[in-house]
Amino acid sequence: MIIETTGLRKSFRSRAGRETKLVEAVRGVDLQVAEGEIFGFLGPNGAGKTTTLRMLATLIEPDGGSAKVAGVDLLKNPGEVRKRIGYVAQGGSTWDDSTAREELVLHARMYGIGKAEAQRRAARALDDFQLTEYADRKCKTYSGGQRRRVDIALGIIHEPKVVFLDEPTTGLDPQSRMHMWDEVRKLREMGMTVFLTTHYLDEADALCDRLSIMDNGEIVAEGTPHELKQDVLGEVVSVHLPTGATGAAEVLDTADYVKKLETTDTGLRLYVEDGATAIPHVLRSLDAASIAINGIELHRPSLDDVFLAKTGRSLRES
Amino acid sequence: MKFLRDTWLVFQRQMLLQLRNPVWVAVGIIQPLFYLLLFAPLLKPALSGAGPILSDAQTYRIFVPGMLVMLSMFMGFSGFGLIAELRAGIIERSRVTPVSRVALMLGRSLRDVASLLFQAAIVTLLAVPFGLRANLANILLAFLLVALMAMFMSSIGYALGLKLRSEDALAPLLNMFVVPIMLLSGILLPLTFAPKWLQHVADWNPFSWGVDAARALFAGDRGNEHIWQALLILGPLTMFAVIISSRAFAKSVR
Numbered sequence: 001m002i003i004e005t006t007g008l009r010k011s012f013r014s015r016a017g018r019e020t021k022l023v024e025a026v027r028g029v030d031l032q033v034a035e036g037e038i039f040g041f042l043g044p045n046g047a048g049k050t051t052t053l054r055m056l057a058t059l060i061e062p063d064g065g066s067a068k069v070a071g072v073d074l075l076k077n078p079g080e081v082r083k084r085i086g087y088v089a090q091g092g093s094t095w096d097d098s099t100a101r102e103e104l105v106l107h108a109r110m111y112g113i114g115k116a117e118a119q120r121r122a123a124r125a126l127d128d129f130q131l132t133e134y135a136d137r138k139c140k141t142y143s144g145g146q147r148r149r150v151d152i153a154l155g156i157i158h159e160p161k162v163v164f165l166d167e168p169t170t171g172l173d174p175q176s177r178m179h180m181w182d183e184v185r186k187l188r189e190m191g192m193t194v195f196l197t198t199h200y201l202d203e204a205d206a207l208c209d210r211l212s213i214m215d216n217g218e219i220v221a222e223g224t225p226h227e228l229k230q231d232v233l234g235e236v237v238s239v240h241l242p243t244g245a246t247g248a249a250e251v252l253d254t255a256d257y258v259k260k261l262e263t264t265d266t267g268l269r270l271y272v273e274d275g276a277t278a279i280p281h282v283l284r285s286l287d288a289a290s291i292a293i294n295g296i297e298l299h300r301p302s303l304d305d306v307f308l309a310k311t312g313r314s315l316r317e318s
Numbered sequence: 319m320k321f322l323r324d325t326w327l328v329f330q331r332q333m334l335l336q337l338r339n340p341v342w343v344a345v346g347i348i349q350p351l352f353y354l355l356l357f358a359p360l361l362k363p364a365l366s367g368a369g370p371i372l373s374d375a376q377t378y379r380i381f382v383p384g385m386l387v388m389l390s391m392f393m394g395f396s397g398f399g400l401i402a403e404l405r406a407g408i409i410e411r412s413r414v415t416p417v418s419r420v421a422l423m424l425g426r427s428l429r430d431v432a433s434l435l436f437q438a439a440i441v442t443l444l445a446v447p448f449g450l451r452a453n454l455a456n457i458l459l460a461f462l463l464v465a466l467m468a469m470f471m472s473s474i475g476y477a478l479g480l481k482l483r484s485e486d487a488l489a490p491l492l493n494m495f496v497v498p499i500m501l502l503s504g505i506l507l508p509l510t511f512a513p514k515w516l517q518h519v520a521d522w523n524p525f526s527w528g529v530d531a532a533r534a535l536f537a538g539d540r541g542n543e544h545i546w547q548a549l550l551i552l553g554p555l556t557m558f559a560v561i562i563s564s565r566a567f568a569k570s571v572r
Contacts, residue, residue, distance in 0.1 A: 059413060079416055082415060087411075092406060092407050094407075095403075095404070096406070098331070098338075106327065110324070110412065113418075
């Protein structure tokens with residue numbers, strides 16, 4: 001495991017008017033991230049994702065718990081952790097009046113890399129992230145997507161083992177987001193472990209090998225996107241019936257592929273393992289019993305359903 | 319020496335960005351000119367009114383050192399630039415690297431000292447046509463004193479910027495401190511005109527010692543006890559400010 005944490009905690013004092021209140025931002029997080037995977041932290045804003053990430057990146061000191069990052073104890077030796085990790089913050093990280101090349105060289109040198117080597121790496125990073133064309137223009141002239149690429153190039157200029165990305169695609173247009181996903185996958189191909197936070201369901205689903213769902217400072221579920229969705233009672237087949245659900249319910253209740261059956265206003269809802277194979281069976285059984293149907297729908301659970309099942313709220317609402 | 323190398327890296331970048339900003343360069347040159355041209359002429363009759371008639375040379379010997387100390391106080395506004403850097407994510411990006419935390423602070427502070435010395439040189443040179451005459455070694459020693467004061471102010475400015483993280487909070491706070499310190503240091507008019515109680519209060523102001531020492535140096539009185547006293551007060555004080563501010567850079571910022 002390249003990242004391992006047990007009981008990581010952090011609370012902040014926040015002031016509202018005259019009262020100071022202790023806010024428990026992260027309440028005991030246990031994590032295991034394997035080398036070479038893209039690991040995601042999914043949750044609503046304020047869930048404690050960024051705080052956890054910043055603790056792992058040595059930016060804030062945990063109140064309690066323990067963690068090992070890239071083989072080094074985070075609490076005992078944050079200086080050594082810094083050499084092995086890269087961190088890309090949410091809001092950008094460049095001066096308006098310097099160029100991407102200058103930023104990359106300086107950043108490499110802050111890791112103790114010599115001048116000539118820093119220049120060589122900067123040139124390569126500019127090439128890798130398709131920035132060569134703008135390399136010597138001031139950062140303030142860059143588009144959102146270009147800036148984001150500079151940020152990521154800065155984060156990995158010293159070839160870290162682990163790179164932390166805080167909300168890597170927030171604020172980008174759909175096309176730039178897709179490009180960014182490709183960049184993130186490229187980091188994995190280069191042998192890095194990627195640890196990212198996101199509040200986008202589609203991003204967690206498409207990009208992450210494994211993810212933890214976080215809510216209110218705690219991890220509520222963990223697994224591959226597929227496993228997490230499987231956990232939520234499988235898939236749902238909705239059958240719309242013109243004459244009420246009673247007859248159809250009697251026919252289908254005994255079918256062995258139906259895990260659970262619910263009646264709704266317009267018909268039935270069937271929870272099944274695999275919707276694609278269940279649908280023909282449903283149609284055949286109802287036809288044999290001469291029950292007419294208005295329509296049939298297959299609903300595959302999303303990560304939002306997982307979030308809903310675990311927290312009682314929808315991620316879209318929070 | 320990693321620490322020195324890191325400080326140089328930070329200083330270099332800060333200097334580069336400052337020189338790229340044409341507004342700053344222009345203001346840095348023009349601002350001292352205002353004081354020399356618009357205020358200094360008032361000083362001669364004002365100072366002469368209280369005692370013997372002073373010559374131009376004597377007036378500028380009093381005025382220029384005070385002017386230099388005032389410019390050093392303006393370095394307290396360093397925190398504003400830092401808040402902008404905080405917002406742009408530059409401080410966080412630096413803090414995640416193994417770069418020395420003292421270097422992050424000192425490199426910035428030295429940039430402020432460098433720009434102050436640049437302004438000080440301009441003011442001193444421009445005062446020469448008005449009749450200012452002083453020994454070069456004395457002037458350099460006075461510049462050292464002023465550099466210490468600038469470093470003190472800019473360190474405090476950075477510490478406050480990191481703590482407050484908002485220009486709206488920093489501006490009034492700085493004004494609250496800088497204005498009394500400035501008035502109590504006899505920068506514009508020497509405190510010899512002040513009533514006794516005010517002079518006693520001013521004794522607690524390190525900048526008042528600094529102004530006295532700088533004036534003694536410009537007057538050619540290198541043996542004056544104010545000089546070593548000012549060094550003794552400002553040296554440790556500046557060191558203390560640098561430590562405080564570096565710790566603020568090292569400490570976790572939310």
